[in-house]
Amino acid sequence: xxxxxxxxxxxxxxxxxxxxxxxxxxxxxxxxxxxxxxxxxxxxxxxxxxxxxxxxxxxxxxxxxxxxxxxxxxxxxxxxxxxxxxxxxxxxxxxxxxxxxxxxxxxxxxxxxxxxxxxxxxxxxxxxxxxxxxxxxxxxxxxxxxxxxxxxxxxxxxxxxxxxxxxxxxxxxxxxxxxxxxxxxxxxxxxxxxxxxxxxxxxxxxxxxxxxxxxxxxxxxxxxxxxxxxxx
Numbered sequence: 001x002x003x004x005x006x007x008x009x010x011x012x013x014x015x016x017x018x019x020x021x022x023x024x025x026x027x028x029x030x031x032x033x034x035x036x037x038x039x040x041x042x043x044x045x046x047x048x049x050x051x052x053x054x055x056x057x058x059x060x061x062x063x064x065x066x067x068x069x070x071x072x073x074x075x076x077x078x079x080x081x082x083x084x085x086x087x088x089x090x091x092x093x094x095x096x097x098x099x100x101x102x103x104x105x106x107x108x109x110x111x112x113x114x115x116x117x118x119x120x121x122x123x124x125x126x127x128x129x130x131x132x133x134x135x136x137x138x139x140x141x142x143x144x145x146x147x148x149x150x151x152x153x154x155x156x157x158x159x160x161x162x163x164x165x166x167x168x169x170x171x172x173x174x175x176x177x178x179x180x181x182x183x184x185x186x187x188x189x190x191x192x193x194x195x196x197x198x199x200x201x202x203x204x205x206x207x208x209x210x211x212x213x214x215x216x217x218x219x220x221x222x223x224x225x226x227x228x229x230x231x232x
Contacts (some may be wrong), residue, residue: 027084028057029113035122043129044220047094051121055082057113065110066090072099073123075107092123097221100129130216131157133224140206140228143199153193153224155212160189164215165222168193172208174200175226199230206230 032052041047055061061084063077075092082088094105107121134154143149157163168177180193195210206229212222 025058026115027055027059027061027082027111027113029061029111029116029119030054030056031121034119035124038123038125040126040128041096042216042220043099043127044097044216047096047123047125049092049094049123051090051092051107052087053090054087055084058084060084061086062112063090063109064112065108067108067110068092069106069108072096073105073107077109090121092121094123094125096125096127099127100132102126128158130220131155131163131214131222133212133222135224137225137227138195138197140197140226142229142231143197144231145199145201145203147199149197151195151197153195153210155191155193155222157190162215163189163191165191165193165212166215167213169211169213170195170208171211172206172226174198174206174230175208175210177210193224195224195226197226197228202230203232204230 030053034051036049036051038047061082063080066075066077068075073092073094075090077088077090079086079088090107090109092107096103103125105123109119109121111117132155134156138151140149155165165180168180170177174197176196176198178194178196180191182189182191193210193212207225207227209226210224214220214222216222
């Protein structure tokens with residue numbers, strides 16, 4: 001083989017090798033954990049989740065979209081473009097207000113990683129409401145003008161030794177709360193809240209609420225709704 005042919009062959013081999021490297025080069029996303037389990041969390045408190053990830057590929061990684069599965073969760077990527085070897089986080093906040101029991105909230109992440117163009121992160125926890133209200137809502141159905149109905153709400157705290165109702169505030173013109181008290185039993189303590197619904201002088205649809213101020217603080221709302229129809 002003459003020198004010119006030899007050089008041409010070497011050039012072709014080098015081009016082929018470079019082309020092969022370009023084909024193999026790609027971004028690759030890798031998370032430390034894709035599921036974060038926070039155990040038992042008191043209702044009303046925010047859950048802050050930080051998902052750490054790294055670009056373990058050999059070209060730039062792009063985070064093109066971060067979308068929580070519901071409005072109760074906010075999430076964003078701290079960096080949306082990572083060079084090979086760079087690390088960052090996706091920060092999420094779940095608002096646990098109004099939840100009770102197990103939750104599993106997902107966050108969809110879209111990237112330019114061809115092997116994982118879309119993936120789902122998960123926030124898991126068991127939400128303890130701090131106290132359970134029964135009934136959680138009072139339906140007085142149809143109440144005639146100037147009529148009155150009375151109800152008793154039972155508030156059972158998760159920890160009776162530290163729980164206390166300090167004030168009950170009715171929100172609306174048809175509902176009043178003449179009193180509340182703590183009840184001690186062998187099985188533990190609970191609270192009773194006495195509710196009076198008075199129809200008033202005009203027919204209307206009623207949707208009102210009761211807010212309880214407790215030792216759990218303002219970030220853990222304890223509420224009940226009252227609704228129904230005032231009729232002729």
